[in-house]
Amino acid sequence: MAELIPQYNEDSIRSLDWREHIRLRPGMxxxxxxxxxxVxxxxxxxxxxVVDNCIDEFxxxxxxRVELTVSDGQVTVRDYGRGIPLGKVVDVVSKINTGAKYDSKAFQKSVGLNGVGTKAVNALSKYFKVASFREGRTKVAEFAQGVLTKEYKEADTTENNGTLVVFRPDDTVFKHYHFLHEYLENQVWNYCFLNAGLLIHFNGRNYVSKNGLLDLLTRKTNPDNLRYPIIHLKGTDIEVAMTHTGDYGEDIYSFVNGQHTTQGGTHQAAFREAFVKTVREFYKKDYDASDIRQSICAAISVRxxxxxxxxxxxxxxxSQYVFDGGPSMKAFVAEFLGKDLDNFLHKNPAVAEALKKRIEQSERERKExxxxxxxxxxRAKKANLHNKKLRDCxxxxxxxxxxxxREEYQQKQLESTIFITEGDSAxxxxTxxxxxxTQAVFSLRGKPLNCYGLTKKVVYENEEFNLLQHALNIEEGLEGLRYNNIVIATDADVDGMHIRLLIMTFFLQFFPDLVRGNHIYILQTPLFRVRNKQKTIYCYTDEDRQRAINEIGAKAEITRFKGLGEISPEEFAQFIGDDIRKDPVLLTQDAQIQKLLExxxxxNTPDRQQFIINNLRIEKDLAEELGIEVEA
Known part of the structure; x- marks a missing residue:
């Protein structure tokens, strides 16, 4: 037995260099x-x-001006700041804990403070290039997976001051990776909203904001759905914009030093608490906090x-404090809203009255x-004791x-997923x-109710919706959300598509924050399996199928998967593991949820009938497209 215990001695201790550690533990x-x-x-x-460094210069x-180009899996970023000091170009991108941001005089209120960012990009890139331009001189270096491959001598240049970084993520680390334009564009807009006057040239288009968070909320909301015009307040190291809509839930965007804090933090908690306190004191009424924040759409940025x-x-x-020896985050935000929001409401009685009506409407709905x-x-508590619908993780x-x-656990939290499926076999x-x-399963018993146009009462009256709401833990808002990824997994047929739409309608109608927060996905599963005795290829499209047939040969065995239940658990493990394919449910910047659902x-309006007629594809057309003969 003793021989089975591995030896623990000096040889067991390893010292990894910066590059090895990043590549071995990228999640950290x-x-x-x-x-x-x-996202x-x-x-x-x-x-x-990389872009954060440009923003810190701005x-x-x-x-x-910042130029960002993302094409064919390669990223190019050019800023026109001071440029990296030429003698430190290689060190800054390849020596851990090397950077200027430890010097608070050079970079005040910066996002990147730990000297790790560009080193991680370098180590995790198949190709990485950095060039600095300063006062008519330039220095260039190239790397592969963090290893210096070529260092050019300093030379003269006519380029304006600044820094250029080009990188291609390592496809052995990021398997089957692809950049979604919608995510990148949203990132770019956030940079602009938080840095009024900054121009970002992204893939051939200019992005700029003049009014900061006011512009952000203008893009995120439908003017016809607002209960009152957006309130926009600015102070030293803080900016806030807010309004109320007719949607359910809370929609709060929070930022620190230009960084979008998607999971919130002390500043967002301070805003939620301070907003309730200010409203109660202004109206001199002890409204319930949930009624005050119901349907709020807000953004807060602090430095x-x-x-x-x-x-x-x-x-x-x-962070609990704004700066060393300064006020607590809670006190800082409370003081700002207590003064500036209170003043605004006193000066704008029409807005104050509209806000009061929205709160009282939420109060009536809650009591009903x-x-x-x-x-x-x-009922849900009883069901949870023996909940056959949920197989938890x-x-x-x-x-x-x-x-x-802690870091590894946080990475697994980001991977936490619940699959919403239909039927016992799937x-x-x-399961x-x-x-x-990290993966849970919630099983539907059939087609859910079309809840468009219904009130939130149906979420409690419908047992399935209520159990799903409890499984996700979103009754009181997204703070308690139990899974980062909510994946709708249905058959690739008409019924499966219908179930998918009904579930998406449920989320958009009652929990739109889940969609806005990029938590909802559609699982991709293969349509075909093409194989012979030596090889098996799973195909997600007809083009994949044809390529597989060409590779394996005309005698290949072809299986068409009609439902998830036809895929064995052994096969399914390949489709929901590291190589999982899922399509995000995205809302465009100008999407109006209620119009979309309507x-x-x-x-069935004439407009929708015409849409169906224009996009109808009959069996004969599909057969011709796939090269399949059908009987007349």
């Missing part, structure tokens, strides 16, 4: 890897780390010296729901990570093949 530096289908996948963190008054984030990817602020909510929650998004192994296959650590899920 950029969160989850992913393939680009999720928090690592390839977007790589882009952000914040210091150096360079008002903090040496911010402390709860993870390397900087998605949640942990209170009776049925109590009964529904009691061990790690959840809303849990406090342990101190030991649920059985996923048997899933990762019990068109697709409302009454």
């Amino acid at each position: 530096y950029i969160g989850k890897l992913g393939d680009g289908s999720s 928090d996948d690592g390839i977007y963190v790589l882009v952000k780390e 914040a210091m008054g150096q360079g008002k 903090v010296q040496e911010p402390v984030f709860e993870s390397q990817t900087k998605t949640k602020l942990g 729901l209170s009776g049925i909510r109590k009964l529904a929650n009691e 061990r790690i959840h998004l809303n849990e406090e990570p342990p101190t030991k192994g 649920s059985g296959s996923i 048997k093949s899933r990762s019990v650590e 068109y697709y899920m409302g009454k």
Whole structure:
């Protein structure tokens, strides 16, 4: 028995250099890897780390233009700041804990403070190039997976001052990766909203904002749905914009030093609390906090010296103070809203009256729901004891990570997923093949109710909706969300598509924040299996099928998967593991949820009938497209 215990001696201790450590534990530096289908996948963190340096230059008054090009999997970023000091170009991108941002005089209230960002990009890139231009001189270096491959001598240049970075993510780390334009564009807009006057030239188009967070909320809301005009307040190191809409939930965007903190943090918590306190004091009435914040759409941005984030990817602020020896974040935000928002409401009585009506409407709706909510929650508690619909996992998004192994645990929290499936066979296959650590399964018993146009009362009256709401833990808002990824997994047929639309309608109608927060996905599963005795290829499109036939040969065995239940658990494990393919459910910047639902899920209007007629594809057309003969 003793021989089976591995030896623990001097040879067991390894010292990794910076590059090896980043490549061995990338999650500690950029969160989850992913393939680009999720907004928090690592390839977007790589882009952000490089652009953050450009934004920090702009914040210091150096360079008002940034050029970003993303094409064929390669990223090019050029700023017109001061440029990296030429003698330190190689060190800055390849020596850990090397950078200017430890000097608070050179970079005040910067995002990147730990000297890791560009080193992580370098180590995780198949190709990485950095060039600095300063006062008519230039220095260029090239790397592969963090290893210096070519260092050019300093030379004269006619280029304007600044820095150029070109990189291609390593496809052995980021498998099947692809950049989604919508995610990148949203990133670019956020940079502009938070840095009024900055111009970003992204893939041939200019992006600029003159009014900061006011512009952000203008793009995120439908003017016909606003209860009152957007309130826009600015102070030293803080900016706030807010309004109320007719939608359910809270929609709050928070930022620190130009960084979008998607998981909130101390500043967002301080805003939610201070807004309630200010409103109660203004109206001299003890409104319920949920009624005050129901349907709010807001954005808050703060500037903090040496911010402390709860993870390397900087998605949640942990700083308790604005600066060393300064006010607490809670007191800072409370003082600002208590003065500026109170003054605004006194000076704008029409807005104050509209806000009061919105709060009182939420109060009436909550009281109408209170009776049925109590009964529904009691039923849900009983069901949860023996809930056959939910096969839960061990790690959840809303849990406090342990101190030991914190970074790895946080990465797994980002991977936490719940599959929403229909039918016992599909649920059985996923349940048997899933990762019990990070993947849960919720089984529907059939087609859900079309809830378009219904009130939230139906969420409690419909047992299935109520159980789903409890499984996700979103009854009181997104703060308690248990899974980062909500994946709709239905058959690739007409019924499956219908179920998919009904579930999406449920989320858009009652929990739109889940969609806006990029938590909803559609699972891709293969349509065909093409194989012979030596090889098996799974195909997601007809083009894939044809390529597989050409590769394997005309005698290949071809299986058409009609439903998820036909895929064995052993096969399913390949489709929901590291190589999972999922399409995000995205809302465009100008999408208006109620109009969208009315068109697709409302009454069958002439416009929708014409849309169906124009896009109808009959069996004969499909057969000709696929080269299949059909009988007349």
